Amino acid sequence: MTVKAFFKSKTFVCIVVLLCIALVAGALLSIMNDLLFVDDAERVARTVNNIYGQAMDYEIVYDEQAEGQVIFAQTNDQGQETGRINNAYLLADGNYLVKSTGLQGYKQGSVSVWCVAQFANDRFVALSDVSVADYDKQTLMSKFTKSVLDGFGGNQPYDLSNHLVSGATYSTNAVNNALNVALAYVKTLEGGAE
Amino acid sequence: MMKPADIKKIGMDGLLRNNPTFRLVLGTCPTLALTTAAMNGIGMGLAVTFVLIFSNVIISALRKVIPNEVRIPAFVLIIATFVTLLRMLLDKFIPSLYESMGVYLPLIVVNCIILGRAESFASKNPVLNSAFDGLFTGLGFTWALTFMGVIREVLGAGQIFGYTLWDFRIEFFSSSAGAFFVYGLCVALFNLIYTKVESHFHRVGFAKKYMTAPEAAQEEAK
Numbered sequence: 001m002t003v004k005a006f007f008k009s010k011t012f013v014c015i016v017v018l019l020c021i022a023l024v025a026g027a028l029l030s031i032m033n034d035l036l037f038v039d040d041a042e043r044v045a046r047t048v049n050n051i052y053g054q055a056m057d058y059e060i061v062y063d064e065q066a067e068g069q070v071i072f073a074q075t076n077d078q079g080q081e082t083g084r085i086n087n088a089y090l091l092a093d094g095n096y097l098v099k100s101t102g103l104q105g106y107k108q109g110s111v112s113v114w115c116v117a118q119f120a121n122d123r124f125v126a127l128s129d130v131s132v133a134d135y136d137k138q139t140l141m142s143k144f145t146k147s148v149l150d151g152f153g154g155n156q157p158y159d160l161s162n163h164l165v166s167g168a169t170y171s172t173n174a175v176n177n178a179l180n181v182a183l184a185y186v187k188t189l190e191g192g193a194e
Numbered sequence: 195m196m197k198p199a200d201i202k203k204i205g206m207d208g209l210l211r212n213n214p215t216f217r218l219v220l221g222t223c224p225t226l227a228l229t230t231a232a233m234n235g236i237g238m239g240l241a242v243t244f245v246l247i248f249s250n251v252i253i254s255a256l257r258k259v260i261p262n263e264v265r266i267p268a269f270v271l272i273i274a275t276f277v278t279l280l281r282m283l284l285d286k287f288i289p290s291l292y293e294s295m296g297v298y299l300p301l302i303v304v305n306c307i308i309l310g311r312a313e314s315f316a317s318k319n320p321v322l323n324s325a326f327d328g329l330f331t332g333l334g335f336t337w338a339l340t341f342m343g344v345i346r347e348v349l350g351a352g353q354i355f356g357y358t359l360w361d362f363r364i365e366f367f368s369s370s371a372g373a374f375f376v377y378g379l380c381v382a383l384f385n386l387i388y389t390k391v392e393s394h395f396h397r398v399g400f401a402k403k404y405m406t407a408p409e410a411a412q413e414e415a416k
Contacts, residue, residue, distance in 0.1 A: 017259060017261060018271070028279070029275060029282075032282055036286040038289075141296075
């Protein structure tokens with residue numbers, strides 16, 4: 001096939017049509033993404049609103065993406081990372097809102113959770129209001145309903161012997177890892193965040 | 195120019211005659227997974243309706259431009275664009291629905307109803323007809339999901355649209371097995387009623403055409 005014949009062929013028309021559709025669709029989605037983008041601040045405000053039923057002031061005490069931030073993470077006996085803190089916010093009522101990610105879930109995927117660390121007189125009391133923020137490769141997260149997640153509150157380390165969602169063992173492991181790193185982190189905040 | 199009779203035919207097809215859920219048994223995955231509550235059914239149904247209308251309109255408008263050889267990838271590209279747009283809109287404005295629909299929202303891209311209507315209707319009909327087809331097929335899907343959602347929510351959770359009716363509940367109806375059970379019953383019930391009604395109208399139509407007035411009245415009374 002000559003070059004001229006190619007440009008007159010059906011193949012060329014097909015490629016051009018598909019490319020045009022892809023370009024227009026891409027441009028449309030880019031514009032809409034700019035207009036409809038939900039930033040971190042809005043997500044935090046939504047989470048606070050879901051938990052407290054109203055908006056509340058907060059200040060950022062930890063942001064893993066902030067320049068110079070020392071990463072708070074946990075590792076297991078083999079030196080593999082099991083979980084890390086993503087964000088922590090000091091709420092106006094003195095409690096902390098923490099977002100952490102637990103690793104070693106199903107297919108080595110991860111689960112990110114939000115939780116509130118209840119504080120009284122600058123002393124950590126318990127984790128509460130656990131909710132799933134995001135997950136990767138976990139196919140059974142629908143098992144983690146609100147009533148199931150409410151059972152994940154407390155102030156003791158989490159493991160599969162005391163917190164297991166039947167049928168979703170690996171995903172539970174990731175949730176436990178996320179909460180364990182949150183637990184370890186909030187204990188460092190006793191006496192007030194620096 | 196579209197005639198009212200065309201709209202009526204498209205409407206009847208989408209809502210009843212070719213109801214995607216109960217007659218064609220399409221879009222079964224979200225039907226089984228998301229009908230644990232009536233509101234989820236409405237949310238999913240309206241999400242599919244949005245994608246159906248816009249993808250049908252664009253596919254119909256481009257039907258003479260898209261070569262036959264690449265029509266399926268082109269349709270999928272267009273459908274995926276509107277599903278992505280829908281995800282952005284829901285995440286921005288109705289985050290609770292966005293979260294409750296989970297993985298089933300992006301899976302609308304491969305929903306048989308949307309690709310089926312694109313292939314069998316939108317790619318062969320004018321824009322306005324295709325828009326109405328998308329609307330009515332989507333509404334047919336919506337009412338079917340809502341109907342199933344109401345049954346499962348009332349029996350499985352003792353609630354209706356989130357409002358508690360009583361403490362009595364049969365957990366089976368909230369489970370996957372319960373979804374299949376209710377779906378099977380709904381399909382059977384719908385087809386039973388539909389067949390009865392259709393044969394009645396067929397008989398009445400036949401009677402009016404070929405019988406004397408008293409005979410036709412007697413046949414209609416049956």
